[in-house]
Amino acid sequence: MIFCVEDDNSIRDLMVYTLNIAGFDAMGFADPASFWEAMRDIVPELIVLDIMLPGEDGISMLKKLRAAPTTAKIPVIMATAKGTEYDRVIGLDLGADDYLTKPFGMMEMVSRIRAVLRRASPKTAPAVLRQGSILLDEGRHTVEVDHHAVSLTLKEYELLRLFMENPGQVFTRDRLLATVWGGEYYGETRTVDVHVGTLRTKLGAAGELLQTVRGVGYKLEDAPHE
Incomplete structure (x- = not known):
């Protein structure tokens, strides 16, 4: 969950909308009072905090966040004027x-x-992901199918990793664009279709696990290891 504290309604709504499209849960707050009230029930992963706010400025809020043991480690991005x-x-x-x-x-x-979230996340050993006959080794940045190496482009690899980290989950084309391409091709969903098509081809028979959900997007079928 990302908290966005911004008193401009149009900017705040756009921030929350964009984060939702990018795959994040987000909540917006127009003033410090509503933010502090929500903090009683929810501890966000990150806070985007405007400096100029009604009633209490962002610098003062940051001091409070860093002083409290329960919120001291929450990543904070400050929004400042030119x-x-x-x-x-x-x-x-x-x-x-x-x-x-x-x-x-x-x-x-x-x-x-x-x-910021990458820097804040605990460092863990690279994962080895398996679905059916597909093996993805994050540490070596390699992919194998039936113990045979498969050569993928960077975007194909990132797509496959996302699917294998979330087996059975349906991803819309817009969310795949936002997650893998980071908005570089925002709105050009044909880019996703082309890359999924080439990924299926390179995976051979294992590519059948990568399924089209008509009218929605794609998912990787959760399959037992072979």
């Missing part, structure tokens, strides 16, 4: 993980959120 270098420096000194300078693009926001 020319407010002092606020950016203060925010970073107080423990903000990154900042966005207004007006910022929505895809820049998504990219920075992903980068």
